[in-house]
Amino acid sequence: MRAAFYEGGGRFRIGETSRSRPEAGEALLQVRRVGICGTDLHIFQGHLDHRVPRGGVIGHETLADVVEAPAGSGFQAGDRVVVEPLLVCGACRACRMGASYLCRSLRVLGVDAPGGMQETWAVPVTRLLRVPASLSDDEAALVEPLAVATHDVRRAAVKTGDRVLVLGGGPIGALIAMVARDGGAEVAVSEINPFRVELLRSLGLEVVGTGPALAAHVEGWTDGDGADVVFEVTGNPAAARTMTEFVRVWGTISMVAIHAEPVPVDLYRFFARELTLHGSRLYAREDWDEAIRLAAEGKVALAPLVSRRIPLADLQQGMEEALRGGPVMKVLVDLRA
Ligand SMILES: [Zn+2]
Ligand SMILES: [Zn+2]
Incomplete structure (x- = not known):
């Protein structure tokens, strides 16, 4: 299984990793698309080295297929899902206020913990949302920024x-x-x-x-x-x-x-x-529900925002190009290319 590892100093290394093993309460995902966003460019430039470990896997805008999910989780193999990339404590003041996305011990998947730039990925089922079949892969990959x-x-x-x-x-x-x-x-x-x-x-x-x-x-x-x-x-x-x-x-x-x-x-x-x-930072679950509704009803044009799809092997080059700020809007990494 391939993954992109952050090496520090503006370098990513594409390497092999073993297939992810889901723990209790987690689903195993096969990743389809991952968006590159401004946060990733900050990581690339070393601005978030206090949060992203060496050898860390970035990617927080992920569309994937469920490969396996725990019985009774409501998800099953073949479901196409997006990932709300937040791990929260559920007990601190922010969590109790309904602002768990600002949790005192917030960990963002793809920043503080491994993210979606890997072919297989184990994620808690509580973080998954199913996407309607009417959305293309490119459109569905933009649900995360749309929730923002x-x-x-x-x-x-x-x-x-x-x-x-x-x-x-x-x-x-x-x-x-x-x-x-x-x-x-x-x-x-x-x-x-x-x-x-x-x-x-x-x-x-x-x-x-x-x-x-x-x-x-x-x-x-x-x-x-x-x-x-x-x-x-x-x-x-x-x-x-x-x-x-x-x-x-x-x-x-x-x-x-x-x-x-x-x-x-x-x-x-x-x-x-x-x-x-x-x-205004990140999102609550209701913002994801609203994003999926707007996308499914065609209220927001998502596909035209995708400038380019690149294979994982071109991540380094894609980051460098995005940073130059040229003729580009959204770049997606296609993990199956
Ligand atoms: Zn983002
Ligand atoms: Zn909390």
Whole structure:
């Protein structure tokens, strides 16, 4: 069985591993597709070396087939499933509050514990969700990032008629924009990568640039009031510095991006306009259910976001290309290629 092992220093090694052995309460999976996301690029660059062990297996956006599952688990061989990649304690304050995805001892599969970049994988059945047959493998492989987006939009309480500005039109920004639009919001996405701009426009999304062009757009669009909700999805300090300019009185800013370092933010605007800022990370089970529903009903276009499928053997090259930020949206690793 092949797997990709993180070696540190921007290296992955494709090697052989024995077939995974499920323990009690676990199903054995045969992996079909694994998405590469921004978190994986952080791992690749060594930013998460305090969490990812040498020899660790990454991959947290996984579509797989069940090979075997415990009797009475509700799953059986042949089921096509996605994996909610979280191990939680179930007892800490966050878990008791219904925020187990923020568990004090949270372990993310594919970061802190082995993930999906291996041909066979043993996963607790409590972490599996069945996907409808109507979804293609590429679409189903995007359910995890779509659950991020449904969580972000739910947490920001986007309502029908809201004007929503999404800063950053990568995969998560694009998905947030489509989920918010399906919820009845008017949406604009700020993005400058030409490939992504064209792709977003092909999805019927309004795309604006950055800087003065963005400010002028929001001014005209909202009659000078500002947007109801702004999602910060770029992780760029310049976006954090200016995001407060685009929000109306009593408006909301949702911090979706990972800002690894403290960055300047205009706190005066929070005072002057009584703004709200909240973080948005990962997802609860209801966000997965909503993501699967939206995907199955065709409310969110997933297939166009897939730029490329690569075999596991090309992971190293795929990471390097993704990092260069060229003409790419989502890259999927096809474990059966
Ligand atoms: Zn991800
Ligand atoms: Zn907990």
